[in-house]
Amino acid sequence: MKPEIKQLRDKLKGLGLNGMIVSNPISVKYLTDLDAEGILLIAPKENVFITDSRYIESVNNSLTIDSEIFAYDKKNISKYDYEAFFENLGDIGFEENYVTYANYKKYLEMFHINLVETEGLVESQRIVKENYEIEKIKKACEITDQAFEYIIKHIKKGMTEKQIAYELENYMLSNGADGIAFETIVASGENSSMPHAVPTNRKIQENDIILFDFGAKYQGYHADCSRTVFVGTIPEEQKKVYEFVLEEQEKIIENFKEGTNIKTIIRNRETDYNLENFEVMHSFGHGVGLEIHEVPFLNSKVDNILKKNSVVTVEPGVYFPGKFGIRIEDTCLIDKNECIKLTKTAKTITTIKLI
Amino acid sequence: MKPEIKQLRDKLKGLGLNGMIVSNPISVKYLTDLDAEGILLIAPKENVFITDSRYIESVNNSLTIDSEIFAYDKKNISKYDYEAFFENLGDIGFEENYVTYANYKKYLEMFHINLVETEGLVESQRIVKENYEIEKIKKACEITDQAFEYIIKHIKKGMTEKQIAYELENYMLSNGADGIAFETIVASGENSSMPHAVPTNRKIQENDIILFDFGAKYQGYHADCSRTVFVGTIPEEQKKVYEFVLEEQEKIIENFKEGTNIKTIIRNRETDYNLENFEVMHSFGHGVGLEIHEVPFLNSKVDNILKKNSVVTVEPGVYFPGKFGIRIEDTCLIDKNECIKLTKTAKTITTIKLI
Known part of the structure; x- marks a missing residue:
């Protein structure tokens, strides 16, 4: 797992959050090194990258076992899969300064979770450069x-x-x-x-x-x-x-x-x-x-x-x-x-x- | 008033809305011809463009009496001014596919209104070109x-x-x-x-x-x-x-x-x-x-x-x-x-x- 993801997981734990939906493309790139459109789920048991058919092949080619990221083409994810990602675990962070109101509502419905604002969590992690x-x-x-x-x-x-x-x-x-x-x-x-x-x-x-x-x-x-x-x-x-x-x-x-x-x-x-x-x-x-x-x-x-x-x-x-x-x-x-x-x-x- | 704004005002009336906050910069440009960052309020009695000190001078130079748009530098707008724009008139449209969740909450608080999703209203108006x-x-x-x-x-x-x-x-x-x-x-x-x-x-x-x-x-x-x-x-x-x-x-x-x-x-x-x-x-x-x-x-x-x-x-x-x-x-x-x-x-x- 990239140290950047590990660090984020630790921060989320400190904030009492069970996971996070990362949708700002710059944050996704920073955490995954992937050059593809999609969202990253920092879920309790795994890291999940949800992308589409344009990118799934190149994403799977880039990821290694050490990445510890599972990539999905969204057309293959069912309603039940979406609900399972966060295991109904309650408070999940999201990027309120990036997610549109329309997507906020969509996430609530898709993932069956409670969304919590994270106030630039990944952005502030990015301040200190590797x-x-x-x-x-x-x-x-x-x-x-x-x-x-x-x-x-x-x-x-x-x-x-x-x-x-x-x-x-x-x-x-x-x-x-x-x-x-x-x-x-x-x-x-x-x-x-x-x-x-x-x-x-x-x-x-x-x-x-x-x-x-x-x-x-x-x-x-x-x-x-x-x-x-x-x-x-x-x-x-x-x-x-x-x-x-x-x-x-x-x-x-x-x-x-x-x-x-x-x-x-x-x-x-x-x-x-x-x-x-x-x-x-x-x-x-x-x-x-x-x-x-x-x-x-x-x-x-x-x-x-x-x-x-x-x-x-x-x-x-x-x-x-x-x-x-x-x-x-x-x-x-x-x-x-x-x-x-x-x-x-x-x-x-x-x-x-x-x- | 640009015909594009008139048309939008008519559509809003048809939808039972008392006004709209336009924040998608492309829609703002389409409705105002202004090349400046800011939001456009289609308010009951006037059209208001809220910008900042970087743009206010050039905006005021571009607007004419026929524009029927009042431009404000946001640093000169008080809490009470914000509440007065829509006169507590209830349902006001916003662009749910463009406005972030953070701004959605800010608008609710600033303008004292009920925000209603407009589902690409200006975008669909833009389909037919002048x-x-x-x-x-x-x-x-x-x-x-x-x-x-x-x-x-x-x-x-x-x-x-x-x-x-x-x-x-x-x-x-x-x-x-x-x-x-x-x-x-x-x-x-x-x-x-x-x-x-x-x-x-x-x-x-x-x-x-x-x-x-x-x-x-x-x-x-x-x-x-x-x-x-x-x-x-x-x-x-x-x-x-x-x-x-x-x-x-x-x-x-x-x-x-x-x-x-x-x-x-x-x-x-x-x-x-x-x-x-x-x-x-x-x-x-x-x-x-x-x-x-x-x-x-x-x-x-x-x-x-x-x-x-x-x-x-x-x-x-x-x-x-x-x-x-x-x-x-x-x-x-x-x-x-x-x-x-x-x-x-x-x-x-x-x-x-x-x-």
């Missing part, structure tokens, strides 16, 4: 770094944001990534002031600022990196803001390690923003792993203690609507005594020459 | 056709499936598409036998079969097209299967028009499959519009009458696991007396030459 997960995130970050190094040397005069985003993604896909972590942002000139800009047909020109936010996906795991660079000369105002953002980012990274309360660090950064009259328009960061955005989120609202081997992004930014914006972001690994940057592209002020 | 929607789908199909014409002339010896998929997508994005309708399938040789293949590093070689399934996205609307082509000579067995699939596809298209019962037509096709001992491994088609897969689905299980101005794909296929597969698919518009193909690439047996 070594094999960290290796995959590192690889995704490496590809991301290489892609950035490539792209800033290949921006031609007159290229559009869309074309640059496309080249960047192409580089990642051709160099080991098996996907793009999220929709790439390439925002130039005044477009950089929108934290969630999408690439447009705006052409890069002299004295532009360009904000990149991008990442590779590798074996299901994500990298997330932002850099802001300048074309030609840098206006003094932008230089000052860049230095502020970089300093703020490094302050967070320096303070992060196992045991740090995220809230305290982020509150201090918000104070710095207030002193400069900057508005906080974008989150300071988030967990990253099998999902591009996962817990923990970096905010000053709730106490949130960093755990060893969790992976988070650190991404402060300052935005002046209609003018320009600057964001700097790294994907970082939380260790016992430090916070280790997994994206390593230099962050000294960079000016590029159009080719 | 003219402006049909124009957008046509444009997406045009780009899709052009991309296919381009790609079959640009396949080099030794190119991988991934590279071909990438070129195809690049062509669409550089020629008017603002997105890819779904993950492109380029499946060659034995890979074509998997209905849901993802492009691999397999290199195209002489005497290959290549199955393409792809489409452009244009202003939110999708195109969906499959073609199967041959490299060099065609084995007799594959030729026969191709002719069978094409004939089956044309039989469906010839029979589809306003008022046709999908079930009857598909049941007849399944009979043809049985006669040839072919297994039905992939759906015969689906509605397409703001979503790549939407109602109606083409199956023989339930009565389902085609409506004028609905858009569906017709995509029979035959698959021999480990050997080869053939699928032919068009996006089609249902009219009063006929079914009009919106993807128009020729379907005569095509052999390509590697360059």
